[in-house]
Amino acid sequence: MIHKILFKYHFFMAIIKDFKFNFCHSNSYSDSVILLKKPLVVYYRHLNDFAKQQLVKDIIFNNIKEAETPVVINFSSKDKEKKSKINTLLDSGEIKSDLKKNKIKLKKKYRNKIKLDSKNISFEQNFVQEDDHLDLDVAKSLKLSKSKKKYKIEKKYDYTDNQAKQKDKLLNKQIVLDKHLTIKKLSDKLCIPEAAIITWLFLQGISVTINQVVDLKIATKVAEHYNFHVIDSENIVVSYDKTTVDVNQFLSESLHQYFQRPPIVTIFGHVDHGKTTLLDSILKTNLVSKEIGGITQSIKGYEVNFEYLNKEEKIVFIDTPGHEAFTNMRLRGAEITDIALLVVAADDGLKQQTIESINYILKRRIPYIVVINKIDKIDVNLDNIKQQLTEYNIIDKAWGGDSTIVEVSALKSINLNLLLSAICGLAKTQNLQASNLSYAQGSVLDSYLDKKTGTVATLIIKDGILKIGDIIVSGNLYGRVKNIVSSDGTKLFKALPSAVVDVWGFSINPKAGWKFKIVSDEKSAKIIIGQNQELYKDNLSISNVLNTRVMFSNYQEEKNVKIINIILKADTQGSIEAIINSVANIAQKKVQINIISTNCGFISSNDLEFAVASKSIILGFNVGINSSLNQKVKKLGIVIALFDIIYDLLDYIQNYMLSLVDPEFDQQLIGKAKVQTVFKINKGLVAGCLVNYGKLKKGSKISIYHNQDLVHEGLIDSLKRLKDDVDEVSEGNECGVMCSSYQSWRSFDIIEAYELIEKVKVL
Numbered sequence: 001m002i003h004k005i006l007f008k009y010h011f012f013m014a015i016i017k018d019f020k021f022n023f024c025h026s027n028s029y030s031d032s033v034i035l036l037k038k039p040l041v042v043y044y045r046h047l048n049d050f051a052k053q054q055l056v057k058d059i060i061f062n063n064i065k066e067a068e069t070p071v072v073i074n075f076s077s078k079d080k081e082k083k084s085k086i087n088t089l090l091d092s093g094e095i096k097s098d099l100k101k102n103k104i105k106l107k108k109k110y111r112n113k114i115k116l117d118s119k120n121i122s123f124e125q126n127f128v129q130e131d132d133h134l135d136l137d138v139a140k141s142l143k144l145s146k147s148k149k150k151y152k153i154e155k156k157y158d159y160t161d162n163q164a165k166q167k168d169k170l171l172n173k174q175i176v177l178d179k180h181l182t183i184k185k186l187s188d189k190l191c192i193p194e195a196a197i198i199t200w201l202f203l204q205g206i207s208v209t210i211n212q213v214v215d216l217k218i219a220t221k222v223a224e225h226y227n228f229h230v231i232d233s234e235n236i237v238v239s240y241d242k243t244t245v246d247v248n249q250f251l252s253e254s255l256h257q258y259f260q261r262p263p264i265v266t267i268f269g270h271v272d273h274g275k276t277t278l279l280d281s282i283l284k285t286n287l288v289s290k291e292i293g294g295i296t297q298s299i300k301g302y303e304v305n306f307e308y309l310n311k312e313e314k315i316v317f318i319d320t321p322g323h324e325a326f327t328n329m330r331l332r333g334a335e336i337t338d339i340a341l342l343v344v345a346a347d348d349g350l351k352q353q354t355i356e357s358i359n360y361i362l363k364r365r366i367p368y369i370v371v372i373n374k375i376d377k378i379d380v381n382l383d384n385i386k387q388q389l390t391e392y393n394i395i396d397k398a399w400g401g402d403s404t405i406v407e408v409s410a411l412k413s414i415n416l417n418l419l420l421s422a423i424c425g426l427a428k429t430q431n432l433q434a435s436n437l438s439y440a441q442g443s444v445l446d447s448y449l450d451k452k453t454g455t456v457a458t459l460i461i462k463d464g465i466l467k468i469g470d471i472i473v474s475g476n477l478y479g480r481v482k483n484i485v486s487s488d489g490t491k492l493f494k495a496l497p498s499a500v501v502d503v504w505g506f507s508i509n510p511k512a513g514w515k516f517k518i519v520s521d522e523k524s525a526k527i528i529i530g531q532n533q534e535l536y537k538d539n540l541s542i543s544n545v546l547n548t549r550v551m552f553s554n555y556q557e558e559k560n561v562k563i564i565n566i567i568l569k570a571d572t573q574g575s576i577e578a579i580i581n582s583v584a585n586i587a588q589k590k591v592q593i594n595i596i597s598t599n600c601g602f603i604s605s606n607d608l609e610f611a612v613a614s615k616s617i618i619l620g621f622n623v624g625i626n627s628s629l630n631q632k633v634k635k636l637g638i639v640i641a642l643f644d645i646i647y648d649l650l651d652y653i654q655n656y657m658l659s660l661v662d663p664e665f666d667q668q669l670i671g672k673a674k675v676q677t678v679f680k681i682n683k684g685l686v687a688g689c690l691v692n693y694g695k696l697k698k699g700s701k702i703s704i705y706h707n708q709d710l711v712h713e714g715l716i717d718s719l720k721r722l723k724d725d726v727d728e729v730s731e732g733n734e735c736g737v738m739c740s741s742y743q744s745w746r747s748f749d750i751i752e753a754y755e756l757i758e759k760v761k762v763l
Contacts, residue, residue, distance in 0.1 A: 175228045177219050183210050186219055190226055197222055261434040261497040262303075262314040263427035264460065266333040268357035269343035271295060271322030274373040278343060278410035279319055282420070287319075292644045296321045297622075298574055299329045299445050301460065301487045301500025308424040315423060316498045318445075318460075322353050325582040325646055329574055332513050334360040336443050336460055339426055340368040346380040346407075350388045358392050367430060369404045369422055370394060376409040434497035439518035440466035444474055445500065447509040448572040449600035453483075455506045459516060460499070466518065467494040471525050472505055474516035476532045478525040479505040509600055512573045561590065562660045565616035566653075567597045567607055569623050575646075576600070579621060582650050587763040591657040603640065605629060611638050617656070621649055658761045667754040671695045673737070675749040683718075686736045687745040696735065696753045697728040704742060705750040714741040716753070 175189060187194040194210050200222065201208055208214060214222075220230050267275045276296050280287050283304055288294065302317045320326070320333040330353075334340070340361045344354055361368045372385055386396055386405065395401020404422055408415040442462040450456050457474070459466070466472075470481045483504040484492040495501045510516070519525050570576045576598045583593055596614055597607075603618060603625040611618050617639040625633070625640065633640055643649040671694030675687045689696075698719040704712045718738035721729055729735040737751065 173228050174231055175223055177216055177223060177230050180213050180215055181219060182213050183208055186214070186222060190223060190228065192226055200225060258433045258435055261432050262316050263338045263423065263430065263432055264316045264318060264336060264498055265339045265341055265423055266318040266320060266337035267341045267343060268320060268330060268333065268354075268360070269322055270345070270348070270351035270353040271324075273322065273343050273345040273348060273351075273354070274410045275322060275343050276319060278371065278373060278408070279317055281410045281413045281416055282317070292622075295323060295645070297323070297326070297578075297646055298572060299326075299333060299458075301445070301458075303487060303500075304420075306420045306424065308421060313424050313427075314498075315420070315427075316460075316500060318500070321578075323578075323646060324353060325578045325650070326574075327356070327581060328513070328577050330357065331360065332443070332445065334364055334366065335513075336445075336462070337366060338430060338432055339423060340366045341371050341423075342368055343371045343373050344385055344389075346372050346374045346382060346385060347377050349385055355392075358394070362392065367426055369406060369419070369426065370396075371419060372405060372407045373410050375407045376412050376414065382407060432498075434463045436465060436496075438464040439520070440464035440470070440495070440497075441515070441517035444510045444512055444514045444516055446512045446572045446574040447506070447600070449509065451602060453504060455504070455509055457503050457506055457510050457516075459501055459503050461495055461497050461501070463497055464518065465494055465496060466499075466501070466503070470518045471520070471522055472503070472516055472518055473525050473528050474506070474510040475514045476529055477506055477508055477510050478519075478522075478529055479507060481505040509573050512577060561588075561592050563592045563594055564657060564660070565614050566593060566595045567611055567614075567616045567618045568595055569599055569601065569603050569607065569618065569620045571622035572600060575621055578646065579649065582646070583653060586650075586654060586657070588657075590661050590763055593653070593657070602626065603629070605632070608632060608636060608638055612636050617641070619643070619649060619653070621646070654763070657763055661761045661763065663761070664759045665756040666759055667701065668757055669694070669752060670697065670700065670755045671731070671753040673735075673751040673753070675745060675747055675751065676734070677747060678745040684738065684740065685743050685745050686718075686720075686738050687749070687751070688734065689737050689751060690734050691729050691731050693731060694753070695728050695730045696737065696751070697755065698726070701754045701756055702737075702739065703752045703754070704739075705752070706746060706748075711744070711749075712739075712742045714739045 177189075181189075183194055183197055187197055190197075198208060198210065201218070204221075206218065223230050267279065269275050272295070276288050276291065279285075279302060283302055291297070296319055298321065300319050302319070304315050304317065306313050306315060318333050318337065320330045334357075340357075342354070342357055342361065344350060350358075360366070370389065372382060374380065375382065386399065389395070389403075389405075390399075390401075394403045394405075396403055396405040398405075404426070406415060406419045406422055408419055410416075440461050441464055442460050445458040445460055447455065447457045466481065466484065468481050468484060472479055472481055481503055484495055485502040486492055486495070487500045492501065519528065568576060568579060570579065580595060580598070583595070586593070596616060597610060599607075602623050603620055607618060608629065610616070618641070620640070620642040622644050624642065641649075641652055643652065671691060673689040673691045673693075673696055675689050677688040679686055679688065696716065696719060698716055700716055702714060702716055703710055704714075716737055717740045718736075719726055719729060720736040720738075721733065726735070
């Protein structure tokens with residue numbers, strides 16, 4: 001059997017004397033096939049020349065077929081416009097002459113011989129992956145499409161093939177639904193046609209379109225209708241074993257130099273358990289005093305140097321907010337961290353966000369250290385905290401477990417060196433390495449709009465080196481790095497792995513949580529952007545989900561829902577995300593919130609005009625408004641509210657929603673009276689009554705019964721005692737009652753008087 005190696009998109013020439021073999025070389029991109037013992041497919045689009053040369057030597061020396069005359073087939077296009085024409089170059093003169101007569105036959109012959117085994121190593125950009133279905137893709141790629149129609153057929157085939165694969169995975173009929181999603185996304189998850197789902201929902205009285213977002217209750221009912229078992233995402237054990245290997249790991253160490261990078265340590269814990277105070281004590285700073293409201297409201301990075309085993313070690317700390325609104329920030333911290341610090345207050349124990357953090361850590365199998373803080377306080381029971389931790393299988397080493405628990409006092413700097421030593425020791429066991437030659441890659445922690453300098457992205461580098469002038473790609477955005485500033489405000493020419501830096505270079509704010517990487521040139525960046533365009537186009541923003549969602553509760557009881565339009569301005573993307581997440585958790589059965597615009601930066605004149613056109617209120621978080629616009633705000637009558645603490649902003653939204661809720665009342669019986677006689681005056685009929693229970697009050701609601709049948713409901717407009725107007729008449733007294741909306745009084749009618757007590761408004 002003939003085995004081959006296929007090189008795509010790039011060319012280079014290498015002479016291997018031992019085998020007297022030459023790679024074909026041309027001035028255009030070429031595709032060559034070499035006969036090998038073992039089949040390998042190599043995409044080396046982003047390898048440098050030395051790496052290509054070394055890789056080729058390794059593969060050929062170990063795998064090339066021992067033949068007297070090696071055969072090289074060049075499938076390069078001679079004419080770019082005529083891609084279907086193939087040139088075949090052979091060393092043998094006889095074959096060459098025959099080929100001139102029968103090009104088509106030879107082309108088909110060698111094409112048919114290309115059949116790779118199932119195990120192929122694919123070098124694509126910066127990673128290697130195993131592909132069991134590469135045979136079909138390679139065979140298709142050699143035969144170029146001749147018309148748009150054929151291209152569409154192949155795309156359709158790929159789509160149906162992917163659906164078939166997805167159906168195979170769903171044979172067990174289990175599915176995880178953990179967020180709002182569109183009908184189209186739900187259809188993809190269930191492998192059920194959109195039309196079928198829309199039709200079934202319509203028959204249930206729920207009218208939706210393909211792009212509308214449904215809540216979890218509706219999505220769950222649809223899944224259950226099609227016999228799916230909806231399971232909780234928390235019960236899923238996520239495997240983080242890499243199915244792909246980075247190209248840097250595949251190449252030999254002679255191509256890349258590795259060094260020990262600093263550990264990234266993320267601090268988790270409930271609000272007010274002393275996370276920032278702990279950092280202050282370690283960094284010898286006063287960060288707490290700079291935090292508005294005494295709480296952390298953004299994700300930040302800090303670096304500290306510590307002497308461990310007579311060697312200076314660097315540790316990078318990531319401080320996460322503890323407030324429940326910042327769930328996504330804590331999740332991002334869990335995704336990028338090497339070591340987790342779980343801070344628990346000795347006087348408070350395990351709380352909601354503590355348990356949430358424990359779930360993050362255990363689910364992702366993150367190495368962790370538990371820090372019991374505030375041990376300097378009187379009457380704290382440390383054993384009780386450790387006992388609570390055992391419920392989550394976190395057992396101290398002193399108790400026979402495998403978890404490291406360090407008892408500290410951040411306020412009095414007790415046992416801080418012990419904690420730092422534990423972090424360094426745990427980092428050594430992780431063997432954290434990075435390359436100093438590869439392009440940088442990592443994650444976007446946050447982004448914001450600087451009034452003077454423009455869009456700024458806060459990045460954390462996981463591998464490689466970031467330099468000024470690099471082309472950076474994130475999501476469907478790219479730009480050139482213009483400026484790099486470290487976490488302590490120092491301007492840098494380059495940033496090393498594990499560094500947290502602010503970068504100027506994007507024209508638009510990248511989303512917090514997006515991955516980023518550096519590429520060699522703008523052409524490569526545009527290719528990646530093109531590939532990512534559809535992916536990020538379908539990625540619904542949470543504000544869109546909030547505005548367009550269809551809720552099951554709205555179909556259970558028909559009510560007139562009022563709508564608030566909000567324009568939200570905040571300092572960072574992370575703040576916007578946290579606010580919208582919190583707003584999404586507010587009950588909206590009576591008042592619906594529509595966030596029609598979200599942006600970073602100060603409130604501008606355009607925002608005011610947009611607010612007038614859309615009848616919106618403007619909410620600002622950690623931003624301001626130019627004093628020159630104050631007069632315009634008063635003139636236009638726009639509601640603007642500015643906040644610097646997220647608690648206050650959320651309270652304002654809830655109170656504003658409550659102000660739009662129609663009042664509801666409870667009726668409380670306060671008295672009964674019996675009509676003795678009826679007489680007429682100029683204003684109408686008056687009922688002469690005897691109060692036999694409680695009292696009658698002017699303005700109170702009354703129900704009038706005749707022979708135990710309710711005949712009218714109204715209000716007491718006038719109440720007289722003898723000839724005097726009075727506000728109320730108590731039990732045992734006679735009075736005259738007049739109700740302008742009722743003129744059919746009869747003797748022996750029964751009057752029941754009620755006092756209306758307004759209910760507490762709820763959403």
